Amino acid sequence: TFAEAFEDLRGLDNLIQELNVEEKQLLVVLADEIGKVKGTEKEAFLRGVENSFLLSWIELMEAHSPVLAEVSSRRMPRMREDFRQKVSERQEKVVQLILRKLKDEILDNITYNRLKNPVTYRDIGHQVRKQRLLWSVRQLIREFWDDGLSRLMPCWLASPESVAAVFPMEKAFFDLVIFDEASQCYVERALPVMLRGKNCVIAGDDKQLPPFDMYNVKVEDSEAAFVEDEMAIEVESALDLARNIFAECKLMWHYRSQEEELINFSNHAFYDGRLNIIPPARAFPEFIPPIEFLRVEGFWKQNRNFEEAQHVVELVETLIQRKDQPSIGIVTFNYFQKELIRDLMDQRLQALSNEKNEALLALLTNAIERKEDEEYMGIFVKNIENVQGDERDIIIFSVGYAHNEKGKLVSNFGLLSQKGGENRLNVAITRARKKVYVACSFDPETLSVEGAKYPGPILFKRYLQYAQAISMDRKDAANRILAQLGEGDDEVEDGGLKLRIRREIDLADRIAHGLEAIGLSIKRNVGDTNYKVDLAVLDREGNYILGIECEGKNFFNGRSSKEREVYRTNLLEGRGWKVHRVWARNYFMNPNACIQEIEALVKAV
Template structure:
């Protein structure tokens, strides 16, 4: 009521406010009562106002850091332009660190020790990088904090102010250059694996996972005692455990170097309608390597395994832009800012030359 207009901003795929913080009113009408049963102000506003998805993603420096969430939570609508140098280094942005941990009293000591080793290694090898540790429950967070405190007492140095150890319940809003996950779940001392996933198993648990896997700007280390196929989650009521298994499989795929970016899936049209396919045929005659490979460009020019530049046309990517300014100003500016060379081709030029 303090302004003529309001913009309500949020992400329904991340953590919603807890019921603990909801206000209750004694004299509220039945209609107001129904309205207050929604999860948040954001969800309430969706019932009455139109909504718009902000598509640009700027935190992650590489596609493999955000692609999982983009596929499973945002229907492949997020757009990320990675740095040219980063994408050509071909170093996986996710590293799968498998250990032989044991799940005991809701903790995994071997995993915690491996996390501490990684923190010390990163402090020595990348002292300028900010680091955060994310656990899947509070007892594992406490154990890692205890082990880190012991290393400080032994004179192995302290940690930067930006360093944190948190669990998936309270890491929303944070971001660091490097994130280390301690999954924790493992077989017990008898070798039995119990499918107990804490808050991930609850309704909306998948949002906690989404928050956790999108905190890193440059690199993720997944420290885990299990392989993806060890998780038997087919009978899980909610999607959190199933998505955890999918994420572990995705992380293992990226870590092994098997990840490949995919072009943006757009409306299927006959190839003869599209300029990019005509350009591709011309390039093949010249023996150039021109592919539909990256989601932010129509075509990609490669030399061996390295990217050289991208090609932009007035095909579907151009047509789905939210404004003329985006296509003609913002995209060229972003490409130059992130080190990409690019060419622009227009359909009218093609037909003039015919």
Template sequence: MTEEVQKLTAAIIRARLCTHLPDPAQVARASGYGVLKHELAKQRAHKPVRRLAEEMGKDFSALAPCMLMSPLSIAQYLPPDQDLFDIVIFDEASQITPWDAVGSIGRGRQLVLAGDQKQMPPTNFFSRGSATVDEDAMVDLESILDECVSASIPRRSLDWHYRSRHDSLIAFSNSRYYDGKLVTFPAPETRETAVEWHRVDGVYAKGTEQTNAIEAKAIVAEARRRLAGQVPSETSLGIVTLNSKQQELIEDLLEQARKGDSAFDAHFSDDLEEPVFVKNLETVQGDERDTIILGITFGPVEAGARKMSMNFGPLNKDGGWRRLNVAITRARKAMLLFTSFDAGMIDLSKTASQAVRDLKHYIEFADRGPRALAETHSDSVGVTESPFEDAVKALLEQRGWSVRPQIGVSGYRIDLGVVDPDNSGDFLAGIECDGAMYHSAQTARDRDKVRQAVLEGLGWTIIRIWSTDFWIDAKGAMERVDARLNQLLEEARERRASADAEEESDAPAGDDEEDFGGDISAQAKDSSAQDFADDPEDEELPQPSMEPAPEVEPVLFKARPPDAPRARGVLYRNTDFSAVADRIDADQFYDPAYYDILSEMVRIAVETESPIRDDQLATVVARAHGFARTGRLIRERVNEMVEHSFVTIQDQEGHAFVWRDESHPERLSEYRVPRNDAAERSIDQISLQELMLAAEAVEDAEDRAVAVARTFAISRLRRDARRRVEMALEELARR
């Protein structure tokens, strides 16, 4: 019935509008309709739209009572004396500046603004005249939505969310930015989440490049996998990057992929309603696709590094959280997050950016699903118990503190918990809102003393606010609380800084990181090109993840015999599984019947890449099966194959390397250098034997540790890496 009424209403409105239109054959030449009829009959020299609208007068509005135009088009095409519209509606008002909007506002009798202050504000991104985009110079501007909110224009909240076909796609933003007020609808499926996290071992190129090649290749590979076998009109995909340089790199890689794959190329056709797009944060608002791939781009600048800069480009700016909110809410069916680091590598003590803090938690959400949201503060029931607590909570939040009410799951609850700004998983302090009348009783005082002692023993710092003090001088009471919270925050930061300093106190000055500068990879390849044997069948693989190796009994390796051949450098070869590609089946990975195939894959990988660290070997096999991560069960399964056919030797640092047999270490005469970014290894992924062979080749170098690092295209020699190289040099000297 409702649908029928809607259809009839639309038909009636259309009929009423059409009744005022004259018969084209009977219009007078001097009327507005006559002017239009004359223009339509002309073959050339047509009047500009603005002049045509002026000459048509009221007939122009009667013929087109509803118009869809941008503010710029309105100023360009509609005459200033045209009759007012009954209503002017702005969509995406949060992205329209006041000076662009004011002319359109003056065209109507009523105004409706539809927008979201928690999404992208206008920027000067499109107004910059340079052909190259300097994203660091972009500035957020005020929007017409901000101005109308400031002017106290009546507001209405549209709380129902329609885009996401799975409520997990909006769950993070709903919790983080909309206070859980959005009404979402469950999907008719059993999977817990439609958000996936893909961890790649990418390296961010700082400076002028500002790209992450490994991450870009992984994104393109995932896009091809997702669209393979799909009808272009039935599924859609979009790729979002954090900067324009990475956007251009992905566009170039996609262009290469499209040239040899017509089926893949069909998804980019302009004839499609929703072709594949690649956009950056500044241009993606308003777009949506079935599947969105978000690449963070930024990350470690050295393979295998566990520390990185807290610079995430546009996310570090004021309001960067708005950009993150836009990026993670573009998907209808699936959201894929690609990073070159895990959440634990984001150090919140080194940044005050809300967006970076939210990115850390979004990675945790993508990794562990919706339960990560509950676990952030699972002990809070989220409801205050008195107007007093409401008032204190509101005043603390006005001062910039994040506050959670009623912390606890048993009879004892802390009234308010103030979240540590540097570590959102911890509380900085607990606030007790006490009434003097209640606490004057001896039993109540005793009970609270015991309670506070227990809480402080658990690590809480309790700040008490008396209701009488608050009502007499609320400002003074809150200033004292705010001062105490800031004092606690500074103390916490000093403790963390002191702990970091103690952790690095044993490092010699200058040894923590040595930057050699220049294109080390190219230098290494060029300097020894005559000694390297190339293999045209090598293929690129993603860098393996750095999972901890299982315990292996230490075995001391034997020295190379005196008549061993001279050490020489060769290019690193990646494993080629094409011989067994048609038999690889990820679904059968743990099946006993799959043992022979898996054993054959391990044999191929060991014969190609040994000596190889055991966790790296597991990653090679896992990637061949399409697994995004190499967990404990996968490593145990691969190690089972290794134990039956090969030898695992643990070096002095506890790293376990897989060799073909027991005599392989003493027969080894080649050290392998990278031929491309995908083949590069960190120092701890290179066996001590290979490091010694490389050291033999640079025996005349002034600093042999640096020379060895150069050989393997290591641009920065950190303290632990230098220690490993020097261990190899000492072993070499003993021989």
């Protein structure tokens, strides 16, 4: 409109009035040159002029603040590596320092009798070594806490109920109280423990299991009218209470799953696509799905599915004979299916013993009794309510539900269909490090969940559909399911967000075009989660031989320099990546040199 044009003209006039003599002369020269340029060349000419201004501005800023030039100099990689090394050394030395301080505190408080024998901790030693008339832990704490027990045992691991029962109800009794899995702790059980600490850290995930105690009846009658603070009756867990009062820090990096497909459903359904995972830097010569959907011809009878349970036991027998010997967990969706699989496992052990198949019997026994670093990592068989905190290389789901003798698909989801049931599903589907098998006796499309009151059954059906799509290498179908979960993912083709990201990674696009021009095969935005490797150079087999980080959305995804320069780099290298970073300043100052440097790195691989 005329009004808008008038404002632009007035702004231009004010700008010209502020220019010095040399700047005005430059504008006259540019106006003459622009008049000589014809057609489409005018746009390229204007971009060149803009680029010249930007380069001059870079030089001016670096002259004023020389440290800016160092950020993108050859010195920067050495500084980054030095930073990583110092962080690693600090982590090791902090452990040594803590142990040294604890030891010094113990030794500094030792007193001796006239015979030079230590007497400070003698009474404590006597009580813990005697065989009769043993003191309770509570009595030991009451008698000896200030007389050395707190120095000998400064850290205690206990449930909230044990802390309330054993330790005195004294304010600031502990320097620090830490709650783990706080979503499962009732507020009334957490508060007495919080009051015993000077400081408190409350860690948990509100998308995982809530407090649950089928034998506990919570008071929710007229006594609530006497509670002055209404928040106390609006929240159930210690985590909910803390989130309503204190600032929270979200952990956005997912470490367990080695394949993105294992976490993608949970990431979209429960975490709004915010979780980051490093994609693997390799390609398989043939399709090996991280989630495998196993269609079983099973039937529902007496609240169990024998055919499916038998199939699971046979699968376990196959897996334990693999050379890599993966750890295995089995998750069922009801109690009776869990008991059936346990019975069949015991029967198989007995059968192998009767058959004198010593080799297979030893493999199965070792797989069941397996330990890693003193932690039990053997085969477990649990229902969906009891798997939080567990993880295995391979998780096998036995869905169990199937058509009964009358041909009706039975789907009594139990706790999964209740309020918060979707959190139980989230816990179960995130237990695997390397692979998931889903043994199911029906087509997911036939599962009716229209009458579900809560999201659990609906998300369960969608997960089965997602697992089937991944198993069949139907990536488009899997992406559609993820898009339907309500999160605007970058990979959704009809979303406007993808265009916005393309504008943000203009530098990556320019580098990609330059590398493709010299014959390299390039893939953009490698990864399915929030973090993506900007560019990857592929070899003939499709392996990523070099990852390229650019200054853009993905680079600044890290919230701190330590996350970007240390932790993320360590994760990338741990997944097999060799990463090269291109600074925007270096590229725009000399794009050819950047392309040649990358080409040399590729040839050196």
